[in-house]
Amino acid sequence: MSQFRIFDVIIWGATGFTGRLVAEYLLKTYGNDVGLRWAIAGRNEEKLKQIRAELKDDSIPILLADSDDKESLDELAARTKVICTTVGPYAKYGSKLVEACIEQGTDYCDLSGEPQWIRSMIDQHQDAAAEAGVRIVNCCGFDSIPSDLGVMFLQNAIKEKTGQYAQHIKLRLKAMSGTFSGGTFASMQNVLHEANTDSMTRRVLKSPYGLNPEIDNQGDDVPDLEAVIFDKDAESYITPFLMAGINTKIVRRSHALSGFQYGKGFRYDEATLSGPGFKGKLKGIGMALQLATLVVGKPGSRLRNYLDSKLPDPGEGPDKEARENGFFNFLLIGKLEDGTVVRGKVTGDRDPGYGSTSKMLGECAVCLAKDKDKTPEVAGLLTPSIAMGDVLLNRLQKNAGLTFSIEE
Ligand SMILES: NC(=O)c1ccc[n+]([C@@H]2O[C@H](COP(=O)([O-])OP(=O)(O)OC[C@H]3O[C@@H](n4cnc5c(N)ncnc54)[C@H](OP(=O)(O)O)[C@@H]3O)[C@@H](O)[C@H]2O)c1
Structure with a gap:
């Protein structure tokens, strides 16, 4: 290991809305001492000093790196075991960092x-990352940890109980309270922009298996829900879930990377519950219309500019x-081949x-840095469940306010 690798974790993007919260979380949960050596990084020294002042700890180290300056990213990566990045949109600012890591x-x-x-x-770096023994783990937030670890948790519980895996898992958002940041909107708008101009982007977004090792590897999954329909298993109308587009692909990637351990016929889908009866249907339509305001109108059009x-x-x-005061609550429904539902x-x-x-x-970063001897021996472009499995799940339950449970 490089003698300059003096940190466990560097948070790159600490001046942004989410990066600052990650720094706050690490400080509150792990302190700032030899137990976890961490630093904040970004492209603007004055802003980083301001963040450090707000955190009320002048000893947090500050490092500088710009997304356009590969040398600065190489230096950043060489100084730590793990880079935790909140610099997005990733399609605009993230590629050189992956290469550097x-x-x-x-x-x-x-x-x-x-x-x-x-x-x-994946296409550019999977082989090199695997060969170098490096773990590049995407989607370590609301998308897609509850989905990815939720499916792993439910399947393990079902296997223990019945000796089999579910053939179909449905994730249903029951309730949540929260809104978006400007950074997230910027990332969503950039995906839409690229979908308008690039056929490969459209293909990846459209295919249920867009992130599987082989994009054309077809199973029985269908594209994400685009209508309001009744779901008998949930006894409720369901309406599209904004995060399904990424979450379902991550869950399927995990399944593929596991060697299809639940069987090639395994199916997965996500939606939001809107309730039973006519009221539930109307509510579902209202929710779908609200979602549509995020994606209607061509980028640059008057309507889009007004909504933006x-x-x-x-x-x-x-x-x-x-x-x-925010929260989220997902229901998972696992269906076995013989019709049993868990x-x-x-x-x-x-x-x-x-x-x-x-x-x-924050917990993903600490888990990658501190738990290497307990997590699976894997490398490459990975999902949270494949890279960190139960070790991460336990950390999230112990420290991060998440719960995973079976409804008896
Ligand atoms: N998956 C999830 O659950 C989830 C949740 C939250 C956020 N996100 C994603 O996380 C990302 C950040 O969101 P946010 O709301 O925190 O965004 P934000 O407040 O806009 O922060 C963006 C950060 O990127 C930095 N940055 C921009 N251009 C840079 C460059 N050329 N070189 C180095 N740093 C640069 C900014 O630095 P300056 O301060 O110097 O401008 C800032 O620190 C977005 O992509 C968002 O979609 C995902």
């Missing part, structure tokens, strides 16, 4: 919910009260996108 032998975790960018990183002007700018997001639950105790996400990402 692989070259420097540094593990990596992020919050990218951008399927087209993750696909291009109502959304937060990069650096802005939900306030402390909204983060602390239900599970995943919950989080802060707003999903920031309060809870910053804790999930």
